[in-house]
Amino acid sequence: MKTKLELTLRTLLKGAGQVMFQGSEWTGLLFLCGIFWGAMESGRDIVAWGALVGLSVSTWAGYLLHEPHAEGRAGLWGFNGILVGCAFPTFLGNSPLMWLALVLAAAATTWVRTGFNHVMAPWKVNSLTFPFVFLSWLFLLATRMLDGLPAEYLSAPELTMHFSTAVGTSLLDLLVYWLRGISQVFLVNSWVTGLFFLLALLVSNRWAALWAAIGSAVGVLVALLYQAPGSDIANGLYGFSPVLTGIALGCTFYRPGLRSALWALAGVVMTCFVQAAMDTWFLPWGLPTFTVPFCLTTWLFLLPLYKFDAFKADHSHWHKKDGPCT
Amino acid sequence: MKTKLELTLRTLLKGAGQVMFQGSEWTGLLFLCGIFWGAMESGRDIVAWGALVGLSVSTWAGYLLHEPHAEGRAGLWGFNGILVGCAFPTFLGNSPLMWLALVLAAAATTWVRTGFNHVMAPWKVNSLTFPFVFLSWLFLLATRMLDGLPAEYLSAPELTMHFSTAVGTSLLDLLVYWLRGISQVFLVNSWVTGLFFLLALLVSNRWAALWAAIGSAVGVLVALLYQAPGSDIANGLYGFSPVLTGIALGCTFYRPGLRSALWALAGVVMTCFVQAAMDTWFLPWGLPTFTVPFCLTTWLFLLPLYKFDAFKADHSHWHKKDGPCT
Amino acid sequence: MKTKLELTLRTLLKGAGQVMFQGSEWTGLLFLCGIFWGAMESGRDIVAWGALVGLSVSTWAGYLLHEPHAEGRAGLWGFNGILVGCAFPTFLGNSPLMWLALVLAAAATTWVRTGFNHVMAPWKVNSLTFPFVFLSWLFLLATRMLDGLPAEYLSAPELTMHFSTAVGTSLLDLLVYWLRGISQVFLVNSWVTGLFFLLALLVSNRWAALWAAIGSAVGVLVALLYQAPGSDIANGLYGFSPVLTGIALGCTFYRPGLRSALWALAGVVMTCFVQAAMDTWFLPWGLPTFTVPFCLTTWLFLLPLYKFDAFKADHSHWHKKDGPCT
Numbered sequence: 013m014k015t016k017l018e019l020t021l022r023t024l025l026k027g028a029g030q031v032m033f034q035g036s037e038w039t040g041l042l043f044l045c046g047i048f049w050g051a052m053e054s055g056r057d058i059v060a061w062g063a064l065v066g067l068s069v070s071t072w073a074g075y076l077l078h079e080p081h082a083e084g085r086a087g088l089w090g091f092n093g094i095l096v097g098c099a100f101p102t103f104l105g106n107s108p109l110m111w112l113a114l115v116l117a118a119a120a121t122t123w124v125r126t127g128f129n130h131v132m133a134p135w136k137v138n139s140l141t142f143p144f145v146f147l148s149w150l151f152l153l154a155t156r157m158l159d160g161l162p163a164e165y166l167s168a169p170e171l172t173m174h175f176s177t178a179v180g181t182s183l184l185d186l187l188v189y190w191l192r193g194i195s196q197v198f199l200v201n202s203w204v205t206g207l208f209f210l211l212a213l214l215v216s217n218r219w220a221a222l223w224a225a226i227g228s229a230v231g232v233l234v235a236l237l238y239q240a241p242g243s244d245i246a247n248g249l250y251g252f253s254p255v256l257t258g259i260a261l262g263c264t265f266y267r268p269g270l271r272s273a274l275w276a277l278a279g280v281v282m283t284c285f286v287q288a289a290m291d292t293w294f295l296p297w298g299l300p301t302f303t304v305p306f307c308l309t310t311w312l313f314l315l316p317l318y319k320f321d322a323f324k325a326d327h328s329h330w331h332k333k334d335g336p337c338t
Numbered sequence: 339m340k341t342k343l344e345l346t347l348r349t350l351l352k353g354a355g356q357v358m359f360q361g362s363e364w365t366g367l368l369f370l371c372g373i374f375w376g377a378m379e380s381g382r383d384i385v386a387w388g389a390l391v392g393l394s395v396s397t398w399a400g401y402l403l404h405e406p407h408a409e410g411r412a413g414l415w416g417f418n419g420i421l422v423g424c425a426f427p428t429f430l431g432n433s434p435l436m437w438l439a440l441v442l443a444a445a446a447t448t449w450v451r452t453g454f455n456h457v458m459a460p461w462k463v464n465s466l467t468f469p470f471v472f473l474s475w476l477f478l479l480a481t482r483m484l485d486g487l488p489a490e491y492l493s494a495p496e497l498t499m500h501f502s503t504a505v506g507t508s509l510l511d512l513l514v515y516w517l518r519g520i521s522q523v524f525l526v527n528s529w530v531t532g533l534f535f536l537l538a539l540l541v542s543n544r545w546a547a548l549w550a551a552i553g554s555a556v557g558v559l560v561a562l563l564y565q566a567p568g569s570d571i572a573n574g575l576y577g578f579s580p581v582l583t584g585i586a587l588g589c590t591f592y593r594p595g596l597r598s599a600l601w602a603l604a605g606v607v608m609t610c611f612v613q614a615a616m617d618t619w620f621l622p623w624g625l626p627t628f629t630v631p632f633c634l635t636t637w638l639f640l641l642p643l644y645k646f647d648a649f650k651a652d653h654s655h656w657h658k659k660d661g662p663c664t
Numbered sequence: 665m666k667t668k669l670e671l672t673l674r675t676l677l678k679g680a681g682q683v684m685f686q687g688s689e690w691t692g693l694l695f696l697c698g699i700f701w702g703a704m705e706s707g708r709d710i711v712a713w714g715a716l717v718g719l720s721v722s723t724w725a726g727y728l729l730h731e732p733h734a735e736g737r738a739g740l741w742g743f744n745g746i747l748v749g750c751a752f753p754t755f756l757g758n759s760p761l762m763w764l765a766l767v768l769a770a771a772a773t774t775w776v777r778t779g780f781n782h783v784m785a786p787w788k789v790n791s792l793t794f795p796f797v798f799l800s801w802l803f804l805l806a807t808r809m810l811d812g813l814p815a816e817y818l819s820a821p822e823l824t825m826h827f828s829t830a831v832g833t834s835l836l837d838l839l840v841y842w843l844r845g846i847s848q849v850f851l852v853n854s855w856v857t858g859l860f861f862l863l864a865l866l867v868s869n870r871w872a873a874l875w876a877a878i879g880s881a882v883g884v885l886v887a888l889l890y891q892a893p894g895s896d897i898a899n900g901l902y903g904f905s906p907v908l909t910g911i912a913l914g915c916t917f918y919r920p921g922l923r924s925a926l927w928a929l930a931g932v933v934m935t936c937f938v939q940a941a942m943d944t945w946f947l948p949w950g951l952p953t954f955t956v957p958f959c960l961t962t963w964l965f966l967l968p969l970y971k972f973d974a975f976k977a978d979h980s981h982w983h984k985k986d987g988p989c990t
Binding site: 077109113116120123124126127128130131134149150151153154155156157158159160161168169170171296297 | 501621638640644
């Protein structure tokens, strides 16, 4: 017999899992373990607590706003909220006003997601993690004008960034960057967390684990080939978006297959250039790109609606069908 | 018997009124009185004349382009034009080339509005005052590259703004900021004009007056709580967009009711953060946000298409039905 | 009997021609001659080779991705690719990594165009040259973060541009600026190339040649009237987008006629202001606008869906009918 508590718990855990497209409680649980490990390792436990609060608030908003329960049970209410919950304490100082803003933004992800999905429904694409990205940008931009919400850990606005491409490239180094790239999906910088996340994906879907691995590896390689900032490569910042693009194109919106694999690989490579482009774009505000390189590239690769014959996967809960235009 | 002149006059006055969603001649007349008062008080009468020219030109464009007359009679041709007419002389120096640009931009609001409404029709939202915002940004950006159109009253482009949060908070001070917030809807900085505008709303719709009052008050309070720049608060710059969001969500696109009131209140609060965010975003060009915080927030709160049961208002002339997709 | 080689060659040449909306092999051939002339005149032959590579790669991508062959035969696979091929060597240093990026971006124009056209189909507008613009911005932004892709010929990022409005205005000067404005459609700065392009248009469609001539002339005049940077006027940078807007509105999406001519003229004038605005907008990244002033203005003038009675042209291959929403 499923109690209400159990249902809610499953909804929450799946919400964490859906950040990487996995509607699995175990994946969600292992993601949370990885987040807590990374937060504690870096001495900023607050990030993990933020994740829990963001996840809970956005899920609770789904109930309150009478969003379709099937979506909630699939974990689609929580994945933007948990990311907002990771992002706010990562960049903002700890204060009651920060938590108030976090609650507002996390709740908003739920209805903003519904709105964005309505907008995108005619083209059979989904807003992905863009509600999180959009609201986080909004509040981080606002901090520059609001002394009550100090952006303690945000870069200074600048027109040009001077960077060094120097970076260790021993096999061990590369292994660490590769795992950090996977951990950065949740804004965590820890190779141990990367292992947690890989394990979490393996539990749910081996293809997802494979594409996460490929995504982060290709991200590091393209960034090295084109000589991106060394510290960005080392901290996994060229990995997290390709990880998500890989999972999205390689085994979520397309069925695994030769042609979809080539398509996903092209998407993963393109994501690295979009990452560099967006990093440049946001310099004048000192703003992080979050996962927008993943969103943008995945849209660019889904919008042509290529079918690749039998390889088109059916992910009906990701393709909202009730858009006003369909 | 309605003469043609009377019809045109009514069309013009309603055009002024629709800036705050009121298709009422008396509201429009009182708005114009408020604008003239504010313009003369600040010694810049030219702003009021600009308003009249912008209103007339955009309305005339509606006739010329054979736009549906029902829209014109409801005042929907004029509200973007009058705002362009307020904005241009507020930021640009007085010269024949400025007036030429004003005429072009005001006329363009009419067909740009039709185009934007087509784009947004599938999602049952309206372009609101965005045609005004869009064209004003375009021409203010252009002034930086056109010596013939000097931006005399525009801020200098910068990456970071240093500001003081110091601001008087006596009850009288707050009263003045609150009224200025209402007057700034038409880019006027005068508490007397704010009174004119409140009266103008009362004449047409008490709920609109109430939500204007709530919007500006909440704007000031949130800005004080989160410590926004003191001069912005004092000049009513955290008030005008929440005023419009309040009227839009509280009694225009939803019927007044408990749940729609809570929704509108959430929208009003969110508008303050969007205001701070957009202020930051436009620093590198020294550009004002105009009413985009209102537009953006209202879209975010309308796009989920929540019905709130019986509270969904029918504003058919605001929901264009002839979009190519519906 | 049409051999496969002949078919491919025709497809390629029409692809060049479609940059100015002409599905004509001869126009395409003369365009290529003009590009080679301009590239050699300025001692940067590499630009012409880039054009050939971009054209070929994007066309080849159309075959590979099984895009509808009717579109390919009309030249719609190549026009974005050839522009990417002109842009990359114009702004980036010559290196294998540059060519790799060029190939990736040129290929991407083909599916990005399909995606963008899907997005725009409900409103009966087309993505025009925006796929080229979008991908070129992306890669030029990325160069700032990628030492392996140095932006040798790109302006430095800055907040304000100091410029002189001084510019020669003898009749001969104006004639040269006017022709350069036409040549800049392909990023070439040469009055001889402008003559090539005018001739190329005459071969296919006299109205197109006329509107190219009008567009560039009006561009120069408005820029002089409003005192744009003198060097921009002299180099034809206020001409190329109005040229395209003129051809698009004057004789491509509307049939030539009195009312469509006035509409096109208004569009051409508006394009100049959009050019100045976009030049300002991209200062903080030192990015060129490419043809976005043309795209944006043409959309603004097409979206109202004005029919001008009998003057609506039927360009079915430009209005994709298979969008998911129509």
